Amino acid sequence: MNAAAHIPRWGMVVDINSCVGCQTCTVACKHANDTLPGVQWRRVLDVETGEFPDVERLFLVTGCQHCAEPPCVPVCPTGATSQREDGLVVQDYDICIGCAYCAVACPYQARTIAHDQRWYYGQETVQERAVEHADRLGVAQKCSFCKDRVDDGLARGLTPGVDPEATPACSAACIAQAIHFGDFKNPESNVSRLVRDRPNFQLNAELGTDPQIRYLYTTPAVPGRAAGAAELDEERLSDLANPLVGPVQTLWDWRAAMNWIFGGIGSGMAVAAWLVSYAGVVAVRNVPVVHAISAVLMAIGLFCVFLKIGRKLRFWRAASRPQTSWMTREIYVVAAFYPVVLADLVSPGEWLSLAGGVLAFAFLVCQAKILHRARGIPAWRVPLVPWMIVASGLLEGTCLLAIVLLWLQSVDRIAPLLALTGLALAALNAALWFAYRITAAKQGVVPLARSVISGISPALHVLGHGLPAFSFYLVLENSGMALAWMLTGAVAAIACGVYWKFMIVVRGGYQQGYAMPMLPQRGSGCFAAPPRL
Amino acid sequence: MAKTAGKKQVPIYCYQCVSGPDLLKVEVENGVATRIESNWDIRTQHPGGGRVCVKAYGLIQKTYNPNRVKQPMKRTNPKKGRGEDPGFVPISWTEAFDIVGEKLRGLRAMGLTDESGFPRLAVSTGGGGTPVQYMGTWPAFLAAWGNLDQGFGAGQGVKCYHSEHLYGELWHRAFIVSPDTPYVNYIINCGNNVEASGGVAGVWREADARVRGCKRVQVEPHLSITGAASAEWVPIRPKTDAAFLFGLIHRILHERKWEQVCDLSYLKERTNSPYLVGPNGWFLRDPTTEKPLIYDLADGKAKAHDAAIAQPALTGSFKVPGIEIGPDGKRWTHETAEAQPSFQRMLDHMQPFNSDWASEECGVPAATIRRIADEFVAAACIGETIEIEGRKLPFRPVAVMLGKGVCNGWGAYQCVWSQKILAILMGALEVPGGTLGTAVKLVRPAVSRVGSVLPGVDGFMQYQFNETSAGGWMRSPHIRNAYRTLVPLVSDSPWSPALGPAHLPWLFLKHQPENWPRTTVPGVWFCYRTNPAISSWNAPEIANRLAEFPFIVAFAYTDDETNHFADVLLPESTDLESTQLIRIGSTKFTEQFWKHEGWAIRQPAVEPVNDTRDMTDIATELARQCGILGEYVEAINGGAAGTSLRDREGRFDYSLEPSVPPERDDIWNRICAAASDDLSHGEEVHDLAWFRENGFMLRPFPQLDWYLYPALERQKLRFELPYQERLTRHGQQLAHRLKEIGVTWWDRQLTEYEFLPGYERYADIWVDYVSDAGRDPKDYPLWALTARSMQYSWGANVGLPIINEVANNISGHRGVIVNRSAAKKMGIAEGDEVVIESVSGMTEGKAVLREGIRPDTVLMIGQFDHWKTPYAKDLKLPSLNSLTDISLKLTDGTGSGADLMRVRLYKASDRHLHAGLR
Incomplete structure (x- = not known):
């Protein structure tokens, strides 16, 4: 091997049969990286599967997998999260704005944000003060594979994975030699030999992330087995006491939901106003006014997001990654949308309104993609989600437009087209939601998220789809009380749009959890290793 | 983290648990300890790769804990009770020493023992002996004091492998048992949670064994950490392990052809299996030499056990002359006695305990019991050998491990005995791959297991039982737990007080037993690194008793449930703040099997955070206060702080001058010199500064000394198994003694002394x-x-x-x-x-x-x-x-x-x- 040209690919091999869950790696990591109380870059789960008397228990080393295809990197709007040539996925604390997009994009619960300095005893100790990292507050943090140890070690001529000083602290500290670190591109490295010689798997491999931690699960006495019914038991997969089950994400809270709510309604209305202006339902001169209202709504949503980010004064850095991040793209769209609307207000013009409408649609698409690319959250990443965001935004926008226009104009003038549009969009939303719900399991949406989806489905179908559709139908049928029905349908559709987005973002945002395709065959009853006679 | 010039790495050790020490380095920056990392300098010699376990990383928070007792305190509320606020107020060290010194001088003035004959001073420590690794020269103070009571337990017994400690030392110098993990291929483990309690070396070696292909079957009521890491978990009813183990033995002896699957030569030559047993249950002996007899099938004669015997009989019944010697010298002379080899007795004894019976008792399916026994036999490699350091030894890669709760309390004797029986049947006791002891605490010399293999009676290893003869029995207990009076097996080493019935003082303070000296409260009680009001069984009751103690001195770290009752709190400098040199290496529990031995230092990585004192300084000052400074220094010179400062053969003398209060660093400087001199036979003498810089010093330790087999073979000794003649004699003699003084409350305990352990539903x-x-x-x-x-x-x-x-x-x-x-x-x-x-x-x-x-x-x-x-x-x-x-x-x-x-x-x-x- 040509050492000069060789670029390593650092990775780990974790032997499940060696690990005893002692937490030495976890605490060694805490020491080496000075993490705050409650922050664990290296976490070892105590996993139990099966039912007495057929039970298996194992310990699963988790943390950043330094994926070859890391979902956290492309979503980052600032470039703070990046992948080095040697495969390490690293975080630049001085650039990160703490938007948490990377955290919700990670299917391994590897990232977190600590907003405030915390002390273990509730009061400062001289040691914690000596090792504090103010630069890490309010920004995303995660395991770095101890890149400083690796880099410093290499600079001193040491071999990471062999020399403990040059090896990530967890691996160097592991008292069971369960965590091996090394260069997967070097066929003679310890990790390469292990994966060559022994069966292994990657966590959540089906997501295409190609994680660079591989797990060994067999020994000569323990043959290993494929995951089976015990591991797929819905009740256990709905039990938050089961560490394999991902808890609901909390980094994108109601403030994040507000962006989809206000942004969806606002951009949807802007698109609708522009479209219906061609039908003469809206006077062309009014389109800028409607767009201005949309702009205000979108601004409210964006302000809510602004409130949520950890490093507000750095928010402008989110414009850094248009190549890959839909969050950056959203900012660019916003940056274009507002001047266009302003210009349209000052000097109305059809082309400006067209531009406003197109940009609003682009904004809606950005929002749809932002949620969709949060691949750590199964309920968000399914292919129907962007369509649902767009369709719901258009429905809510159309309905809000109807309400605004009812205030400006007579119902008779706007009713037919808007009611027809609303009816069609309600039907489309109903179809999308229905498909979302019934395909959720197949799409890998976790049981807890599915129960949220199922839980809100009846109300959503009746009040968010059925009632608007029925109301708009009555308006179209000229059955009287058009104004009342129009308002009823519009309000119901908007309310339910708000409802489902809030529920899916805030309540249904269960994280991926950990799926192990293979397990050691050890334990009791049917899980016990075979006899050796 | 990038290393910068302002940082230093200070080598110390962690001995927070019995599986220590682990060597580590403390990173210190600007006088603040910031991080812990393993001491990689020892990684090639340490049996756990030189790494430290999770607990060591707590040492920094332990040091900077804001809840520490920050200076000496005294109690202002004379009332003691859980609900009473002690009203501790800060005092100076001078005042603290004056208060404690006056109390101690008062005790000495009254005499070291009270009206019941019990020491007025009592001292308790906790943690399986780990406090010794932190207490500096405190043992020298205790030695200088004289008669004191170290028998108030803090959980000893129920929290330890008690029966294993005692019987283990008797049978194979095994205060703690371990598989020979680097070689073992099959382990039956009844509840021993080695992955949680075996420390770094235990976890490291067991993980290695699993990866290598060792199969471990874990038998326990709950799926522990160790069960989780085992190939199989067998859920068993609590306290029925003896039935399970009896079932395994039965399978081998009565359902398999034992002649084909057992290690016959091992049984014949290294155990008492061929010793003939007379009609009264005692060994049949040669009337002249009183040596136990073995029947030689080659010529049909009974011969002394150490004679040349061509074909020792393991089974059968033979009519031979001889004598039996029972308790208190009772003798039976037989012209012709019907005698059977011990092994035959065991065969007959185990007959009823088949797998189906065992299954009924313990809830493990009979087929599982049979299968595990068969796997055990299949893995035993009988007949194979292995070369260790040029010496060919039997290779028997099977072991049985027992956990706390299995090898303590009722039924534990049966389990420990079964463990050894399964080992000897396979010839797997104290040979490579088999079941080994790790450390000795009751026999001497304490620093050498193999060195403790000395010829004793009847061809067995020497073992010092506490006397039970009419003339030798200690009728009046010398300390409150009466270990020398009640437990012959616990011997009389410095560890024996803690390994006696250490809960009895607490019990007897509340319920005075009949015909027994009145159990008094000690005039002064020291507690060091222990919290019996939490760690003992029935901890709330211990708290109640502590409230009755008139004067408690607690070496306090933070407030706790025990020092809540104290009169004076003396805060010691803790792990990162004080100095000590300790012995490392050789073999010790839990799985510390080294190929080296030597010494390691603990030194102040940082200045004391609070107004605390090094235990050595506290010990020196208290010795001065009590007027026993000369005795104290002599105790240090004699080895009470780790090693003798004078070589017995006069090769070196680093001893302190007894008339002068020694300085702390001077003490350790001399200990460092003596230790290194002794270890290197004078080739390398290092002072304190050298140890502070280098952390440790090692010399090779032979792997052959992991195993007792070579020492027994060399001296033609046998393991005192399976038949328990000597133990039973002591039991019956003890019964006589207790009956003589009218003690009946120990009758149930006397039933445990049996030639071959019976079974009941424990x-x-x-x-x-x-x-x-x-x-x-x-x-x-x-x-x-x-x-x-x-x-x-x-x-x-x-x-x-x-x-x-x-x-x-x-x-x-x-x-x-x-x-x-x-x-x-x-x-x-x-x-x-x-x-x-x-x-x-x-x-x-x-x-x-x-x-x-x-x-x-x-x-x-x-x-x-x-x-x-x-x-x-x-x-x-x-x-x-x-x-x-x-x-x-x-x-x-x-x-x-x-x-x-x-x-x-x-x-x-x-x-x-x-x-x-x-």
Whole structure:
């Protein structure tokens, strides 16, 4: 091997049969990286599967997998999260704005944000003060594979994975030699030999992330087995006491939901106003006014997001990654949308309104993609989600437009087209939601998220789809009380749009959890290793 | 982290648990200890790769804990009780020494013993001997003091492998047992939680063994950490392990062709299997030499055990002349006696205990018992050899391990005996791959297991039983737990007081037994690195007794449940702040099998954070205060602080001048010199500065010394197995002595002395205990057990938030583990507040639902239920120690109980429904 040209690919091999869950790696990591109380870059789960008397228990080393295809990197709007040539996925604390997009994009619960300095005893100790990292507050943090140890070690001529000083602290500290670190591109490295010689798997491999931690699960006495019914038991997969089950994400809270709510309604209305202006339902001169209202709504949503980010004064850095991040793209769209609307207000013009409408649609698409690319959250990443965001935004926008226009104009003038549009969009939303719900399991949406989806489905179908559709139908049928029905349908559709987005973002945002395709065959009853006679 | 010039790395050791020491380096920056990392300098010699376990990383928080006792304190409230505020106020060290010194001088003036003959000064330490690694020259102070009582237990017995300690030392110098993990291929492990309690070396070696292909079968009521890491978990009813093990033995002896599957030459040459047993149960002996006889099938004659015997008989019945020697010199002379080899006796004895019977008893399917026995036999490699350091030895890669709760309390003798029997049947005791001892604590010399293999009576290893003869028996106990009086097997080493019935003083203070010296409270009680008001069985009762102690001096770290009753708190400088040199290497528990031995230092990595003192300075000053400075210095010179400063053969002399109070660094400087001189035979003499810089010093230790077999073979000695003639003689003599003085309350314990251990339903002892308390056993349908925690065990670290944080990743650290289905039936959900109640106490916590536990069992990890220790008291964790009862009924013949209890469990919200039963 040509050492000069060789670029390593650092990775780990974790032997499940060696690990005893002692937490030495976890605490060694805490020491080496000075993490705050409650922050664990290296976490070892105590996993139990099966039912007495057929039970298996194992310990699963988790943390950043330094994926070859890391979902956290492309979503980052600032470039703070990046992948080095040697495969390490690293975080630049001085650039990160703490938007948490990377955290919700990670299917391994590897990232977190600590907003405030915390002390273990509730009061400062001289040691914690000596090792504090103010630069890490309010920004995303995660395991770095101890890149400083690796880099410093290499600079001193040491071999990471062999020399403990040059090896990530967890691996160097592991008292069971369960965590091996090394260069997967070097066929003679310890990790390469292990994966060559022994069966292994990657966590959540089906997501295409190609994680660079591989797990060994067999020994000569323990043959290993494929995951089976015990591991797929819905009740256990709905039990938050089961560490394999991902808890609901909390980094994108109601403030994040507000962006989809206000942004969806606002951009949807802007698109609708522009479209219906061609039908003469809206006077062309009014389109800028409607767009201005949309702009205000979108601004409210964006302000809510602004409130949520950890490093507000750095928010402008989110414009850094248009190549890959839909969050950056959203900012660019916003940056274009507002001047266009302003210009349209000052000097109305059809082309400006067209531009406003197109940009609003682009904004809606950005929002749809932002949620969709949060691949750590199964309920968000399914292919129907962007369509649902767009369709719901258009429905809510159309309905809000109807309400605004009812205030400006007579119902008779706007009713037919808007009611027809609303009816069609309600039907489309109903179809999308229905498909979302019934395909959720197949799409890998976790049981807890599915129960949220199922839980809100009846109300959503009746009040968010059925009632608007029925109301708009009555308006179209000229059955009287058009104004009342129009308002009823519009309000119901908007309310339910708000409802489902809030529920899916805030309540249904269960994280991926950990799926192990293979397990050691050890334990009791049917899980016990075979006899050796 | 990038290393910068302002940082330094200070080598020290961690000995927070019995599986230590682990060597580490403390990173210090600007005088502040910032991080811990393993001491990589020793990674090629240390049996665990030189790494430290999770507990070591707590040392920095231990140092900077704001809840530490920051200066000496004295009590201002004379009333003592859990509900009384001690009213501690800060005092100077001068005042503290004056107060304690005056008390101690007062004791000496009155005489070292009181009217009952018990020492007026009592000292308790905890943690399986780990405090010794921190107490500097304190042992020299104790040695200088003279007669003192170190027999007030802090959990010893129920919290240790008690029967294993005692019988283990007798049979194969095994205070603690370990598989020969680097070679073993099949381990039957009854509840030994080595992955949680075996320290770095244990975890490291066991993991290596698994990867290599070793199969371990874990037999226990709940799926422990160790069970999790085993190839198979066999759920068993609590306290029925003896039945399981008997079933295994029966399978080998009576269902397999034992002549074909056992190591016959080992049985014939290295055990007492061929010793003939006479009609009264005693060895049949040569009338002249009194040597036990063996029947030689080659010429049909009985010969002395050490004669040349061509074909020793293991089975059969032979008519031969001889004598039997029973208790108190009673003799039977037989012209012709019908005598059988011990092995034949064992065959007959084990006949009833087949797998089906065992299955009924222990709940493990009979087919599983048979299969495990067959796997064990199949893995034993009988006939194979291995070369260790040029010496060919038998290779028998099978072992049996026993856990706490299995090898203590009633039924433990049967388990420990079975463990050894399974080993000797395969020829797998003390040979490569087999079942080994790791350390000695009762026999001497303490620093050499192999060196302790000396010829004793009847062809066995020497073992010093406490005298039971009419002339030699200690009629009046010299300390309150009466170990020399009641437990012949516990011998009389410095460890014996703690290994005697260490709970009896607490019990006898409340219930004075008949015909026994009145149990008095000690005039002064020192407690060091122990918290018996939490760590003992029936901890709340210990607190009640402590309130009656007139004067307690606590070497305090933080407030805790024991020093709550103290009169003076003396805060010591802790792990990162003080100096000590300790012995490392050779073999010691739990799995520290080294190929080196030597010395390691602990030194101040940082200046004391508070107004604390190094224990050595405290010991020196107290010796001065008591007027025993000369004796104290002589004790140091004699080796009380780790090694003798004078070579016995006069090769070196680094001794201190007895008339001058020694300076701390001077003491350790001399100890460093003596230790290095002794280790290197004068080739390398290092001072304190050298050890501070280099951390440790090593010399090779032969792997051959891991095994006793070569030493026994060389001296033609035998393991005192399977037949227990000597033990039974002591038991019967003890029975006579106790009867002579009218003591009947130890009668039940005397039943444990048997030639071959019988079986009874030991679990019923705990069930009956409910009835004895006047309650209905049906109301207490569950077994409550405990298990060790890697993060906490022995660590005195419950007040450290970082340990709590990482421990919480392991199930059960937040409450009581209950079987999920059983909990559902009781209407209990995850996280529900529940009450666990026994006939003697109750404790509360959150329900943790798991599948890996029998439905009839609940489990509380570690020892909690704190009510005073800062931080820990807010965790609101339940503890078995609040449920167990200290009782003679629950005390076995070796003077220990087992850590389990019958309980009921209900939701805290249903408390009112259960009030009637209390």
